[in-house]
Amino acid sequence: MYLxxxxxxxEWIYDPGMAMALQEYVKDHIFLDDDVLxxxxxxxxxxxxxxxxxxxxVNQPYMDEHGIKIVRRESGGGAIYLDDxxxxxxxLFDGNQDIFGNYGRLYEPAIKxxxxxxxxxxEQKGRNDLVLDGKKISGAAMTVQKGRVYCGYSLLLDPNYEAMVSVLNPNLKKIESHGIQSVRSRVGAIRPYLAPEFQDMTVWxxxxxxxxxxxxxxxxxxxxxxxxxPEDWAGVDKIAREKYNNWDWNYGRFKEFEYHVTERFPIGTISIGLSVEHAKIAAIQITGDFFGTQDVKEVEEALLxxxxxxxxxxxxxGQLDLTKYFGDLTKEAFVNYMLSVPAVKA
Structure with a gap:
């Protein structure tokens, strides 16, 4: 197996888009006489x-605040939080091997x-998880490309529980779409179970x-x-630029969905109904019991x-004075509200 x-x-590449682009380039363009790790x-x-x-x-405001990116992979499965x-x-395995869909076989070398x-x-449990004392320490994904099985998994040595829980806990409570939603499982860590002589292992x-x-x-x-x-790297750069570091690939690929939110602010209740197509606002209606001196339709038109x-x-x-439409409400608070989509309050 090649490494x-x-x-x-x-130097190690830490940029998520570049790391994903490297994998895609190798998957589609590098064909060697053995499997690849x-x-x-x-x-x-x-x-x-x-x-x-x-x-x-995701919890988008938390991601913005902590500089956490999002990247969409080519394989299916659920959302995972990754870090350094x-x-x-x-x-990359030869497609003739009996491994596609066989997560037990994929995980076996790691377990040993x-x-x-x-x-x-x-233990390998469920469809594609690796668990330790009942807690998830890995999730795997697979797909087939050009006769080869492209698959992978993460191993949680020292998970950042705070970030993981916060970022994978979106506030969307009333959203209608046909996307595959993640199952948020209890997450474990490998380090506490290492033998004493290995407790000081760094991630490297x-x-x-x-x-x-x-x-x-x-x-x-x-x-x-x-x-x-150098020619390989030029190809990797192109994929990263056009795909994995492209906002439209990461956010806009989903065709359409709708959500409606209501939140109580000091200036009154604001309700927003959105129809979204390819991550762009296709229709919007803002209602509530707030007091304004100008028609809120001007805000709706600006956001369409x-x-x-x-x-x-x-x-x-930017060119609107939101106090004229809602009262004492900043643009930052209004936009964060739209993106966080809090739970509907009675």
Whole structure:
């Protein structure tokens, strides 16, 4: 099995879009005489499945506040939070192997590797999860591309529970669409179960160990590697620019959905009904018991056709004095309200 590390000029790539673009390029353009392993680590990001509606999966204001990105992968499955405290492992297997849909077989080498460092009671359960003492420490995804099985999973060594819970806990309570929603499971961690002599492993120690186990070698220096050429990197850059670092791919792919929210502010109740197509506002109605001196239809017209992203909504309302429509309400509070979509209050 070849090792392709997510490194450029000897430096690890942490940008989620670039890491995903590298995987896609290798999947579609690099055909070697053996299977491929490529580990990757990302700056804080929510990775959503191909068929999910981003707005159903994340707490967007929390993401904006903490600089957390979102990236849509090519395979299905649910939303996961990734960061630089844990490592993910991606594979390309010959399609003739009996592995597509066989998550037990995919996880088997990882389970054996974890047992060697003291982590027992690891089981593959459900459709695609790895659990430790009943808590989820990994979720896998698979797809088939050009005769090869493209799959992967993350291993939660030191999960950031606060970020994970906050970012994967959207406030959308009344949203209608046909997206696949994530099941938010109890999340566990690997580190507490490591044998005493391995308790001080860094994430990099853990990564090197897992790579060696997955490749069947004693030292990382023995890995059979493929190094990307300048031409390869040009292809990766193009995919990252046009796809994974493209807002429309990550947010706008979902065709249409609707939601309605009501919130009580000091100036009164504001209700917003939205019809969204490809992440752009196709229809909007604002109602409530607030007092304004100008017709709120002007706000609705300013927002029509705009994408559901903070900077665009702020720009759309930039020329409007919202106090004339709602009373003492800032543009920032109004836009955050639209994006957070709080629960309907009685």
């Amino acid at each position: 392709i590390e997510s490194k450029r000029n000897g 490529f580990p990757y680590m990302m700056h804080p990001v929510v990775q959503i499945g191909k068929y999910q509606n981003a707005y159903e999966e 405290r844990n490592m993910s492992f991606c594979f 590797a974890l047992e060697k460092i003291g982590v027992h009671r690891v 120690d853990f990564t090197d160990y897992m790579i060696c186990q997955l490749l069947g070698i004693d030292n990382i220096s023995q890995a059979k590697r493929y190094e990307l050429t 056709g705009k994408r559901l992203r903070k900077d665009e909504l702020l720009e759309a309302t």
